[in-house]
Amino acid sequence: MPPLRAGVLTAIVTLVADQASKLWLLNGFDLARKGVVKVMPFFDLVLAWNIGISFGWLQNDSQAAQIALMAVKVIAVVALAIWMARSHTWLATVALGLVIGGAIGNGIDRLAYGAVVDFALFHIEIGGTTYNWYVFNLADVAIVVGVAVLLYDSVLGVPAAKAP
Template sequence: FFDLVLAWNIGISFGWLQNDSPLAQYGLMAVKAVAVVALAIWMARSETKLATTALGLIIGGAIGNGIDRLAYGAVVDFALFHIEIGGTVYNWYIFNMADVAIVAGVAGLLYDSFFGAHAAKAP
């Protein structure tokens, strides 16, 4: 159900926008840097521990993937979950631990938005 594989992701999430030109890689790094700064500002203004933690996870994952992109020109993905049903193998996307942190952070932000203290006080 689980394999360690090596995959070089030169695009963004789920392999979208695949382009290995240096200009494209620098463009992705610039977008990521702007996103990290915006998320850091949001985190500094956050009023709940859950939102602050979630934003920290997203920022950490983005920085981790950014380090890969800077060092290798692509993000290193290595975890693959799969299942076989009736002779057919179904694979999930190959991912890394930075991706796990980003997804956990987004889930935390969604939970805080819908069920957090401010959501409970909304009319």
């Protein structure tokens, strides 16, 4: 499969998986009504509305802030799509597809709900104190994995062809 096709397919699959998980947890499973759902001793499902950016930074629910965040997201997706179209390695192109699909998925949330739907919470208890990780979603996972793969590809991937 050509790299660009693989990247576009990865973006589409990522977007569909992200949106399907959120729609099911919101409407089918009704996570809002159920509250915290213990899945494993270290993992819960819990509904969180993120009005900021990654890791809950820049929390601001004003309309101007939401429009600004959407504008930045659109510019980033366009820049990433151009990078993906110009990429020559399969690994980088697929990684860019993960980032693009995740960014669009979280962007759809922001348009539909005014906030990003987060639901996955890892935690650990040590000495009677519970330590929680950030609440996140599948789009966030795709973005983090995509960035990690891009870093791997840039440092340890196939070396670029030398100029003649």
